[in-house]
Amino acid sequence: MVAVKGELWSQVGSIIASLMFVYAMFKECFPYQLRGYLGRYSHKMVNLVYPYVQITFHEYTGERFNRSEVYGAIRTYLGACPASTLAKRLRAHDIKDNKSLILSMDDDEEITEEFQGAKLWWTSCKHVTKSQSFSFYPASDEKRYYRLTFHRRYKDLITGSYINYVVQQGKDMAVRNRQLKLYTNNSSDDWYGKGTRWSHVAFEHPATFQKLAMDLKKKEEIINDLDKFRLGKDYYSKIGKAWKRGYLLYGPPGTGKSSMIAAMANYLEYDIYDLELTAVKDNTDLKKLLIDTSNKSIIVIEDIDCSLDLTGQRNKKKDDEKDEDDEEKKKDPIRKRFEEENKKSKVTLSGLLNFIDGIWSACGGERLIVFTTNYVHKLDPALVRRGRMDKHIELSYCCFEAFKVLAYNYLDIDSHHLFEKIKCLLEETDMTPADVAENLMPKSVTEDAETCLKKLIEALELAKEEAQKKAERNTVTNLIKKK
Numbered sequence: 001m002v003a004v005k006g007e008l009w010s011q012v013g014s015i016i017a018s019l020m021f022v023y024a025m026f027k028e029c030f031p032y033q034l035r036g037y038l039g040r041y042s043h044k045m046v047n048l049v050y051p052y053v054q055i056t057f058h059e060y061t062g063e064r065f066n067r068s069e070v071y072g073a074i075r076t077y078l079g080a081c082p083a084s085t086l087a088k089r090l091r092a093h094d095i096k097d098n099k100s101l102i103l104s105m106d107d108d109e110e111i112t113e114e115f116q117g118a119k120l121w122w123t124s125c126k127h128v129t130k131s132q133s134f135s136f137y138p139a140s141d142e143k144r145y146y147r148l149t150f151h152r153r154y155k156d157l158i159t160g161s162y163i164n165y166v167v168q169q170g171k172d173m174a175v176r177n178r179q180l181k182l183y184t185n186n187s188s189d190d191w192y193g194k195g196t197r198w199s200h201v202a203f204e205h206p207a208t209f210q211k212l213a214m215d216l217k218k219k220e221e222i223i224n225d226l227d228k229f230r231l232g233k234d235y236y237s238k239i240g241k242a243w244k245r246g247y248l249l250y251g252p253p254g255t256g257k258s259s260m261i262a263a264m265a266n267y268l269e270y271d272i273y274d275l276e277l278t279a280v281k282d283n284t285d286l287k288k289l290l291i292d293t294s295n296k297s298i299i300v301i302e303d304i305d306c307s308l309d310l311t312g313q314r315n316k317k318k319d320d321e322k323d324e325d326d327e328e329k330k331k332d333p334i335r336k337r338f339e340e341e342n343k344k345s346k347v348t349l350s351g352l353l354n355f356i357d358g359i360w361s362a363c364g365g366e367r368l369i370v371f372t373t374n375y376v377h378k379l380d381p382a383l384v385r386r387g388r389m390d391k392h393i394e395l396s397y398c399c400f401e402a403f404k405v406l407a408y409n410y411l412d413i414d415s416h417h418l419f420e421k422i423k424c425l426l427e428e429t430d431m432t433p434a435d436v437a438e439n440l441m442p443k444s445v446t447e448d449a450e451t452c453l454k455k456l457i458e459a460l461e462l463a464k465e466e467a468q469k470k471a472e473r474n475t476v477t478n479l480i481k482k483k
């Protein structure tokens with residue numbers, strides 16, 4: 001009976017809210033003198049006869065595209081709470097590891113909950129505004145929110161405990177069900193059409209630290225560093241620093257920089273935001289992208305040395321060097337196209353420095369910023385100084401320890417009589433883990449571990465020979481230059 005009464009009041013509330021909305025739409029039709037009078041007294045009337053309180057939680061707060069974390073937590077909670085089993089229309093979201101379905105209430109659905117004796121109603125609402133401008137994406141004008149209705153005698157209980165409980169539960173559930181996401185930034189020109197700054201897909205990269213081939217001590221050090229960061233909320237607040245950390249990964253192509261980022265994301269269970277700087281119009285848009293990233297995330301800028309001409313402002317080239325370079329650029333069509341792309345972006349070094357550790361970088365927390373480069377010496381020292389890029393990690397050519405990890409990954413072996421020979425060759429020759437891995441991968445079902453190891457030995461010997469020839473050629477050239 002109480003529930004029916006409450007539901008009735010909830011409906012009455014909705015009707016009154018709708019009438020007030022209609023009044024707001026057509027208030028221009030009333031004489032000016034009447035408007036203020038009507039507005040004041042309609043609110044008083046509602047308060048007199050309607051004993052229920054309503055709180056709304058909007059999907060977007062503040063700026064138009066700032067997604068509310070509270071809304072997200074409520075959505076998760078309501079999709080999984082026991083009361084949701086009575087809801088007839090649910091919406092399916094991400095499916096974690098293709099196993100568990102994540103549900104939320106569909107539009108205009110209502111569920112009833114009880115909390116410490118208080119009855120309350122959650123309604124999922126959608127408000128569609130008429131857009132003045134033509135848009136290919138009408139969905140961008142839909143504004144969703146949850147409305148919570150309860151008797152005013154429970155106001156303290158609901159605002160003091162229940163809402164905190166729901167948000168905390170929702171956040172915990174979201175962490176448990178979390179499907180990691182890989183985001184990429186949409187071109188600044190498309191933001192207002194599509195309505196979002198980032199697009200995402202499910203992140204399903206299988207890289208882990210266990211599979212990463214590198215010096216074991218270094219690997220352990222990185223894992224400890226990540227653990228310390230993850231658990232460092234109080235520590236960062238104690239030392240008065242924003243809860244973020246910069247990693248610079250550098251080394252030749254194919255040494256595992258991108259694989260390490262994927263391993264970090266899987267280890268920490270953080271989303272990845274892969275930032276393409278050339279698609280960002282200017283420093284203001286860069287700031288907006290930063291604000292729109294979530295906590296527990298890794299913001300990645302790959303190949304930072306070629307993302308933009310960020311070094312240009314400080315390291316002015318000598319004129320003769322410049323001319324030679326310009327000639328080369330003209331000949332190379334890929335480079336020419338790349339230069340043209342870069343011209344569209346007005347992101348500057350100072351804009352990027354602000355992005356990393358300006359005041360805005362402290363919005364939210366628990367974020368890693370990772371830069372990768374093949375040419376660490378090309379970067380401006382201001383960009384990579386400690387405090388911005390706190391940890392510099394060199395990923396280098398394959399050592400014997402790294403080879404053993406690869407042999408175990410690819411061939412399921414941890415010892416073999418050919419290992420000793422490979423160890424010697426790796427000490428004399430530079431080969432990237434990517435090349436070693438390629439040689440170790442069986443190319444047919446008949447290829448066994450021994451065949452693959454022999455293939456690797458051949459490749460290493462060839463690489464050694466080529467390196468020797470190159471060194472001899474260089475010596476001769478240097479001698480000629482000296483003469």
Ligand SMILES: Nc1ncnc2c1ncn2[C@@H]1O[C@H](COP(=O)(O)OP(=O)(O)OP(=O)(O)O)[C@@H](O)[C@H]1O
Pocket residue numbers: 211212213214251252253254255256257258259260373374395433434435437
């Ligand atoms: N250290 C490593 N451990 C395990 N696999 C590796 C490692 N380095 C490279 N690989 C293998 O080589 C491939 C290429 O590696 P990855 O893309 O991580 O290199 P990278 O350093 O990012 O190269 P680039 O500088 O060209 O972007 C990966 O798919 C992976 O299979």
Ligand SMILES: [Mg+2]
Pocket residue numbers: 257258259302372
């Ligand atoms: Mg890479």
